[in-house]
Amino acid sequence: MIWLVSVIVVLMLGAALAVLLLRNPVGAVAAASVVSLALSVLFVLLRAPDVAMTEAAVGGGLGSLILALSLRRLGLWRVEGDRAEQERDDA
Amino acid sequence: MMPAGLPFLFYAGAIGLLVIGISGIVLSRNLFRIILALALAEAGANLLLVLAGWHWGGSAPILGQGKALETMVDPVPQALVLTAIVIGVGIQALALALAVRAYRAYGTLDMRRLRNRMNRDIAAAAGIPAESSRDAPAGGRPTPPVPAAHRSGGGRA
Numbered sequence: 001m002i003w004l005v006s007v008i009v010v011l012m013l014g015a016a017l018a019v020l021l022l023r024n025p026v027g028a029v030a031a032a033s034v035v036s037l038a039l040s041v042l043f044v045l046l047r048a049p050d051v052a053m054t055e056a057a058v059g060g061g062l063g064s065l066i067l068a069l070s071l072r073r074l075g076l077w078r079v080e081g082d083r084a085e086q087e088r089d090d091a
Numbered sequence: 092m093m094p095a096g097l098p099f100l101f102y103a104g105a106i107g108l109l110v111i112g113i114s115g116i117v118l119s120r121n122l123f124r125i126i127l128a129l130a131l132a133e134a135g136a137n138l139l140l141v142l143a144g145w146h147w148g149g150s151a152p153i154l155g156q157g158k159a160l161e162t163m164v165d166p167v168p169q170a171l172v173l174t175a176i177v178i179g180v181g182i183q184a185l186a187l188a189l190a191v192r193a194y195r196a197y198g199t200l201d202m203r204r205l206r207n208r209m210n211r212d213i214a215a216a217a218g219i220p221a222e223s224s225r226d227a228p229a230g231g232r233p234t235p236p237v238p239a240a241h242r243s244g245g246g247r248a
Contacts, residue, residue, distance in 0.1 A: 001094065005097060005100050009104035016108055020114075020119065039108075042101070042138060043141060046141050047164045048141050050169065051137075055134075055137075055176055058177055059134065062180055066183060070188075074190070076123070
């Protein structure tokens with residue numbers, strides 16, 4: 001159990017760092033959804049299956065959907081754009 | 092028998108997520124990145140809350156399987172977190188809607204450029220020259236004339 005937990009915690013924290021460090025906004029949204037899914041596995045291990053279901057469906061599904069749709073509204077939806085334009089727009 | 096360091100791992104995950112999220116809110120310049128970091132900090136707070144009601148060896152708080160109530164983990168923080176997750180997505184949607192409106196009005200998501208353009212618009216609406224505000228700190232606005240009686244008096248600035 002402790003190995004499973006350590007692997008998932010490391011995955012979750014790595015994905016959280018990737019949210020802040022990735023230059024591509026689409027990749028950042030995907031990393032945020034990875035954080036939500038790893039978190040739902042942790043909730044199952046903490047004996048909270050209902051919270052895990054909600055986190056996976058609402059946090060990982062609906063939240064990522066809203067983020068992706070607003071990315072399209074903002075014109076940042078580029079899976080592979082030209083690099084100069086991407087660096088100009090990014091933080 | 093509980094493996095040593097297991098609660099430490101859970102707490103490290105929760106507090107690490109919280110710290111990463113808050114530092115992202117503080118340090119990011121892109122408005123979209125700030126909203127993502129807000130969601131991260133929220134997730135860390137939720138994990139910390141569920142962790143508060145958890146104890147080793149407890150069962151899931153579901154009645155009807157013949158388990159004793161004493162061995163269940165505390166269901167109250169779980170109910171709180173269940174609500175908080177949904178509210179968090181609502182907050183995220185509101186923040187994204189405001190960010191889209193700001194992007195349409197000002198054409199940028201960079202916080203500093205956004206602040207400059209908003210200050211310019213506010214100054215134009217108030218009829219005062221740009222880069223000067225009635226609320227600016229003392230160095231940023233013209234100082235009032237000093238009366239002659241006090242001009243040579245004080246040793247302290």
